[in-house]
Amino acid sequence: MGKRIGMEVAVAVAEAIGLCKIDMAAVYPITPQSHIAEHLSDLVADGIIDAEFVTVESEHSAMSAVIGASGAGARSCTATSSQGLMLMHELLPIASAMRLPIVMPVANRAVSGPLNILNDHSDIMPQRDAGWIVFFAENGQESIDLSIQAFKIAEHKDVMLPVSVNIDGFQLTHMVEPFEMPTQEEVDQFLPPFVPHATLHPAKPVTMGAFAMADYFPEIMKAKNEALKDSKKVILEVWDEWSKLFGRSYKPVETYKADDAEILMLTMGSMGETAQMAIDELRAKGIKTGLIKLRLWRPFPFAEIKAAVKNAKKLIVTDRSVSFGGPGGPVFAEVKSALYAEATRPAIYGYIYGLGGRDVTVHDFVGMFEKVLADKGNSSVDTSEFWGVRE
Amino acid sequence: MTLKSWKELPIGCVVSEPGSASEYHTGSWRAQRPIWNNDKCIKCGICYVFCPEGCVQQSEDGFFKANMDYCKGCGICSHECWPRAITMVEEG
Numbered sequence: 001m002g003k004r005i006g007m008e009v010a011v012a013v014a015e016a017i018g019l020c021k022i023d024m025a026a027v028y029p030i031t032p033q034s035h036i037a038e039h040l041s042d043l044v045a046d047g048i049i050d051a052e053f054v055t056v057e058s059e060h061s062a063m064s065a066v067i068g069a070s071g072a073g074a075r076s077c078t079a080t081s082s083q084g085l086m087l088m089h090e091l092l093p094i095a096s097a098m099r100l101p102i103v104m105p106v107a108n109r110a111v112s113g114p115l116n117i118l119n120d121h122s123d124i125m126p127q128r129d130a131g132w133i134v135f136f137a138e139n140g141q142e143s144i145d146l147s148i149q150a151f152k153i154a155e156h157k158d159v160m161l162p163v164s165v166n167i168d169g170f171q172l173t174h175m176v177e178p179f180e181m182p183t184q185e186e187v188d189q190f191l192p193p194f195v196p197h198a199t200l201h202p203a204k205p206v207t208m209g210a211f212a213m214a215d216y217f218p219e220i221m222k223a224k225n226e227a228l229k230d231s232k233k234v235i236l237e238v239w240d241e242w243s244k245l246f247g248r249s250y251k252p253v254e255t256y257k258a259d260d261a262e263i264l265m266l267t268m269g270s271m272g273e274t275a276q277m278a279i280d281e282l283r284a285k286g287i288k289t290g291l292i293k294l295r296l297w298r299p300f301p302f303a304e305i306k307a308a309v310k311n312a313k314k315l316i317v318t319d320r321s322v323s324f325g326g327p328g329g330p331v332f333a334e335v336k337s338a339l340y341a342e343a344t345r346p347a348i349y350g351y352i353y354g355l356g357g358r359d360v361t362v363h364d365f366v367g368m369f370e371k372v373l374a375d376k377g378n379s380s381v382d383t384s385e386f387w388g389v390r391e
Numbered sequence: 392m393t394l395k396s397w398k399e400l401p402i403g404c405v406v407s408e409p410g411s412a413s414e415y416h417t418g419s420w421r422a423q424r425p426i427w428n429n430d431k432c433i434k435c436g437i438c439y440v441f442c443p444e445g446c447v448q449q450s451e452d453g454f455f456k457a458n459m460d461y462c463k464g465c466g467i468c469s470h471e472c473w474p475r476a477i478t479m480v481e482e483g
Contacts, residue, residue: 097403097404098404099403100403160403197402197403197405198405198407206409207412208403210404216394216395219395219396219397219400220397220400222397223398223400226397
């Protein structure tokens with residue numbers, strides 16, 4: 001059993017990646033991810049892990065370098081945030097199309113402009129369609145657990161896809177939290193050596209990332225989509241194994257007091273714990289509220305979402321980014337779409353909140369519940385509302 | 392050539408056979424073909440040097456010709472040939 005320690009979450013994530021015995025990391029520093037880059041660099045420089053730390057000149061180069069290294073058969077990782085992730089964008093679908101099991105923690109931060117360094121989800125949402133597995137962590141323990149699990153899931157022979165672990169910038173990355181760090185022996189027992197599906201090696205030349213025209217392109221896209229959807233089976237298996245080994249269970253959709261709830265809220269990332277306090281407060285007044293926490297964003301857990309909301313009358317979907325000129329929030333749009341064909345479904349409300357690091361308190365969540373409870377209408381609205389924005 | 396279904400594709404579309412690109416005959420893209428006039432050709436080889444496909448070859452007699460399996464008809468050989476020995480002619 002690992003020791004219970006207190007550590008800054010970003011540093012702990014780097015420690016956890018170190019326990020996974022990576023062969024290579026290429027990480028360009030960017031707030032609020034930088035402590036992951038710094039600590040990984042320390043681990044390599046101090047000889048604690050036997051890996052190459054490639055000092056690249058940009059995030060575009062970082063992603064390019066890990067694609068090359070992963071193609072050569074190295075267990076490879078990078079990490080980034082905000083503008084860095086936007087700069088990587090061009091390469092993200094290439095990593096997934098080449099089926100390279102790269103692991104990338106993302107310290108979620110608002111995308112410019114205006115320039116802002118604080119937390120929201122506007123960096124990861126534009127990467128939604130890149131073909132990566134996408135996890136959201138709620139606290140420090142989940143951040144390290146998901147980072148270790150990510151290698152096993154990504155490298156599974158039936159998956160071979162890159163994984164991003166989303167960790168709210170500052171709210172999580174810079175917090176010193178108590179958690180249990182697995183031991184090296186436990187990680188070694190959990191995580192087998194990386195066996196690549198192919199490698200770039202002179203002894204057996206192969207081509208990765210070859211050209212494909214209209215005669216093959218649609219088949220390749222379908223194969224990639226099916227691979228990402230199928231990865232859920234392995235994700236569930238690995239989470240089951242993790243639960244048995246470490247006693248901490250992971251599900252695509254976590255619920256809190258949701259079973260008998262008449263009104264539900266859905267959150268992603270670190271805000272879940274604050275929302276839970278709002279639910280306790282409202283439950284104390286006799287209002288049957290509950291929470292759904294979406295941990296697995298891709299592949300999207302349709303069945304689990306449907307099951308979690310089937311008895312609720314109202315559902316509040318919260319977003320921490322904006323799909324401008326569209327449905328408001330991307331999570332709102334996807335959840336509504338997932339429930340469209342259900343014979344009975346809750347009325348769905350969307351709130352966009354906590355943008356650019358705006359503080360969100362228990363009171364804000366209570367306010368969202370109260371506003372929706374007071375609404376007499378029973379139909380979903382077209383677009384999310386901005387919560388707490390000055391008129 | 393039978394096209395594979397999406398289920399038959401290798402993982403990551405890795406091409407495991409070295410040099411297999413040569414099985415793909417890019418000559419099928421061609422709209423114009425180069426015709427050499429050996430009366431004007433001085434055997435300088437600039438067409439050989441500039442061909443981006445690498446499909447121009449020198450014959451035993453020293454003159455040049457293109458492998459039409461791969462010549463895309465880009466016309467660079469004709470453009471670069473300063474004695475104007477290569478003319479691009481419409482296919483078909």
